[in-house]
Amino acid sequence: MKTLLFDTFNDFFQLLRYHNVSYDGISDLMDFIYPRSRSTIFRAFYKEMEQETIPYSENIHMVHYDEQHPKEGRCQKYRLTLLDAKAQRTIADELFKDKSPETIKKFLKKNLDASEPVFIVTDFDKRYPDILKEIFRDKLVHQYCLMHLNKLIVNDFPKNTTIEQELLKYRLLSIFYNCQRRLRIPHFRRIKIPQFSILEKSSRIVNHAEKGGFILDSRFKFTKLEH
Incomplete structure (x- = not known):
């Protein structure tokens, strides 16, 4: 009976994560049903995802x-x-007078079959999700480029960083690759890492990751930089 109950909870966690509910939000909801901590929910969800x-x-x-x-x-x-991406060859390469949404749509429709499933990698231009969704609808999988993400993160830190800032930077870089990785610096294990302020752009990335399904380490809290 207990196993059935926890299996039901796991299905519930997956459904809420599918709708972009954060782990903290799920934990707050569970307080009304059967209290579960954020870390417990995270572990249960990750275990289920590994078995999918x-x-x-x-x-x-x-x-x-x-x-x-x-x-x-x-x-x-x-x-x-x-x-x-698979054949490592150019599909299309054209010059235009502008890069308006209409120009991009015409270019994509001309060179890609909108009736077939497509996995597209782009940078972080805010126009792309709506443009791609309009063309490919439910056939689309849209992935942001990790190289551009790394640049956004790195550029938000000063050139001469403190050890705390450097540690935070590499934690941000690593969470999008393997959520189980832990950055370990043997000579600095006794340092207590304070709560950091980071630049607004990286803060948006972290918030997006928390709400959109990426994995964050719960031991760190992120806040926007106070100007």
Whole structure:
């Protein structure tokens, strides 16, 4: 009976995470049912995710979309590029006078089949999710580029960092790869890490990760920089 109860809780956790409810939010809800801490919920959810079987499909087209801004004489041009991630070849590479949403849509529709499943990697331009969703609808898997994410994180720290800032920076960089990794610096294990303030851009990334399904280490709290 107890096993059935906890299995039901695990299904409940998965459903709430699917709807982007944070671990803290789930813990608050569980206080009304059967109190569960944030870390307990995290461990249960992660264990269930490790046991999930993800169906493999050879039909998913994996592509990278990128933009560059070359000049033709004195005229600013915009180079839109699609790369095949598996074949490592260029699908399309064209110059345009602008990079408006309509231009991007026409470029994607011309070079990709919107009726087939597609996995697209882009940078963090805020326009992309709506553009891609409009074209590919439920056939879309949209992934942000980790290289661009790393740049955003690194650029939010000063060049001459303290050991605490450096530790925080590498924790931010590592959480998007392996949630079980722990950064260990043997000679500094006794240092008590205070609560840090980090720049607003990284704070948004961390908040997005917490709400959107990425894994965060609960031992750290993140706050926006006070100007």
